[in-house]
Amino acid sequence: MAADTPLYVAREADLSALNNHWEAASNGTPTFVRVQAPFGGGRRALVGSFLRDVSANGQDALVWRVAPADQENGVQWLMRMYGSLIAHITSDVLRRGKAEMILTSQLPKQTTRVQNWYQQFIDAMKESKTDTEKGSVQLKIPQDNPLIGLIEVVNGLARKMPVILEVQAPASVHSVLPGQFLAGLMTEAKSAGSKLMVVLHDEPESDTTRSCYPSALLDFYNFASDDIQTLTIEPWGVDEVGKFLAARGIESDAAQLARITGGRPGYLAELVDILGEKDMLRADLSEVTLASLVPMDVDTDDLEIPEDSDTAEGQRRHAGPDDAGTIAYLAALLGQAFPSSLVADMGGFDRESVDDMLDAMGGLFEEVQYSEEMQTWLYKFTKGTWREGVMEANDNEKGHQIGRNVGLFMERFLSGRGYVFVGRTARTYAEHSAYSRASMMRARALNMDAPDAWGMAYEMLRYFDEIKWNDQMVRTIYTSLLDNLVNHGNLKAADQVHAQVSEYATEKEDRPLQAWLLLNGSKLDFRRQDLYRARDRARDALTMYQALENNGAQAEVKIHLANIELADGNNQAAMTEAREALDLGSTRDESDENKATVSAHIMAQAELVRGIVARRAGQNEEAIKSFQRANEAASQAQQGGIALDAGVRLGEALIANRQAQDAANVLNRVLQLAKQSGAAQIERQASQLMANLMAASGQMENALQLAQRVLQLSSQMRLEPAIPGDLHNVGAFLLGLNKPGEALAYFKQAEQRLTGAPEGHPLKRDLNYHMGIACLQTNDFGGAKTALSAALPAIAATKDARRIMSVHSGLARIEEQSGDKAAAMKHLEQALAIAKANDLKDERRQIKKQLEAMA
Secondary structure, eight states, X not given: OOTTOOOOOSOHHHHHHHHHHHHHHHTTOOEEEEEEOOTXXXXXXXXXXXXXXHHHTTOOOEEEEEOOOTTOOHHHHHHHHHHHHHHHHHTSHHHHHHHHHHHHHHGGGSOHHHHHHHHHHHHHHHHOEEETTTTEEEOOOOSSOHHHHHHHXXXXXXXXXXXXXXXXXXXXXXXXXXXXHHHHHHHHHHHHTOOEEEEEEEXXXXXXXXXXXXHHHHHHHHHTTTTEEEEEOOOOOHHHHHHHHHHHTOOOOHHHHHHHHTTOHHHHHHHHHHHHHTTOTTSOOTTOOHHHHSOOOOOGGGOOOOSOOOOOTTOOBOOOGGGHHHHHHHHHHHOSEEEHHHHHHHHTBOHHHHHHHHHHOTTTEEEEXXXXXXXXXXXXXXXXXXXXXXXXXXXXXXXXHHHHHHHHHIIIIIGGGOHHHHHHHHHHHXXXXXXXXXXXXXXXXHHTSOHHHHHHHHHHHHHTTTSOOOHHHHHHHHHHHHHHHHHTTOHHHHHHHHHHHHHHHHHHTOHHHHHHHHHHHHHHHHHTTOHHHHHHXXXXXXXXHHHTTOHHHHHHHHHHHHHHHXXXXXXXXXXXXXXXXXXXXXXXXXXXXXXXXXXXXXXXXXXXXXXXXXXXXXXXXXXXXXXXXXXXXXXXXXXXXXXXXXXXHXXXXXXXXXXXXXXXHHHHHHHHHHHHHXXXXXXXXXXXXXXXXXXXXXXXXXXXXXXXHHHHHHHHTTOGGGHHHHHHHHHHXXXXXXXXXXXXXXXXXXXHHTTTOOTTOHHHHHHHHHXXXXXXXXXXXXXXXXXXXXXXXXXXXXXXXXXXXXXXXXXXXXXXXXXXXXXXXXXXXXXXXXXXXXXOHHHHHHHHHHHHHHO
């Protein structure tokens, strides 16, 4: 390539179009542009070239570039937006000073709330710390709705200085927030005449995008279609490829290169390098495809191939050279980088043999790192072109069927692991024509958004009430917000939102939403333990769903009624409701009227009810079976919350059945999944059970760590009634580790929180006992006497012989220390009587020795 010849990366016409849009934006006409091209179609190169031109021309513009990641939920995406904007502004002292001056000058004209957003952003710029090596920035985000705050701040800046926002992958974030942000940003910018240009990387509209793009983003594109400019990058032909080759000083067949890449410039440079390495640039390329260039060679010296190719029952097949094509395609379906264990699991291969195969295909793959979280090695394709070539080789019905099967695998086994896999599953389905499954997974990803996102989204509807929001999206926001408020126990806020949404449902005459609101209101009553009203509203909801002939919703109400009856102690009534739910939730087999398939979702909840009833009846074996079935059905239905609840209850039943190791295995798995999915309540329950298991097996350090995590989660969730017990448990495990001083500090905190609690409070007995023991060990005999004396009546009522003897022995030691030998001997005699009555021979001998020594 000639030294003075710039590399050709984009058409002049496309650059000219972007520059025209930029001219309009910089003159006060806000402009939103969808730059459309398939993956590898040159979007990034075009926009990058345009932005370099803006910078080279000396235009004083704020260029804000954001590349969202597909594992981010809405709140994480919003943090990235703030971080990238602040990092760019603060990377230049003059730019930061100008931004601060622009916002400060507008403060007097704004409302108090907008002033606060401006001031908080100014403070964040001053206090931010950017790590240039890691590319991260320490942020201070507004507590008041940061989504609306960002819209106001960006428009505040764009009123006085031109701003270009480039969002490279808006469709990768399955949340309502990006779509709402863009709608609010456009509305505010138009009303303010902001100097704003927004460039959105996009793909040409197709059944694939319509089924897997986030619905809120599609809503924005529809809502703002008259105000959005679309720039479609057409595939490169001979002319463009020729200019690229000329710029690099290379001679080759431009027409064939355009054909091989499908006119996608993103693969052209890599293809030219590949052909150059193979000395093929001037060869006949008419038979060459990306698929034909993929290096599929396997170095068999790196493989340990077993002599016996037969696989024993229950074992996975050993991957060999003949499986290279299958392994490469499964890896390609997972993305440019992938976990090797997932490739093995999808193909039914032995995991180590797949690692060996990937290592043996060194021309195609390279090892990246070991993932502690997934307990597997991560690999990647050495070139993006290789992955595209593998996908091209399988672009046929057989390949698409494999793709759909991979989608099923991801849905069943991966989507429960976390948010990231749900969005990827939707994309996999969409790319292989399973559009209805893709839409279903997209909806699931949306519903799994961070809880805080729904509150911000709800306020956006009210703050920008001039926007005609899509009715379906509004319903999704309402229902998701209410579900989250009820599930997290924020009942006061839930009541307020419930009343406002009820007005909306009445105004719209939305009968399904009204029925849902009755059910949700019943759940609110249930959380308040107002069981009479909860039962009443649930039955009203049932009546409405019967009129709507919605059997599935009726089954949901019946399950809820079963839970109400459980809470009211009516076990048989709960079982009746559960059985009726199963009947309503079943689908009859048209070929055999005696057969019916029950919805896995309803089956899981009904089995949960059965298990709880069995536990109450002391039928632990039956309870274990029911909880196992509930867990399996919930996993099949992708109902993570129910699966985790069943898992915790299963662990508890196993403990009650004295199957400690099985319980530990189950609870460990529940803990992992609860942490991944952010299910704090379940994590707390499982941690509490695991702590007790660890303590029972003498693993006090592990028990202490788990108990401290329980306390932390209770504090985060503001579970005030649970905190005294959690403080006591941490202290008890510290006491078991011979740290009485530290234990005493926790016991005193627990005691302080129990001030005003009735004397019969169940925690006071254990707390007084452990405080007494801790005081004894720290030689605080006065404190020990007070605590143990207070504990004795309640402990005596439990008939726990060893603990009663322990209290008497402790009090005897205290009385002896104070010089009252008679009182001390009286306590020992009482302890001896208890030892005799309960045939505790060793304890009896020990107490006798104490008495003799004292006499």
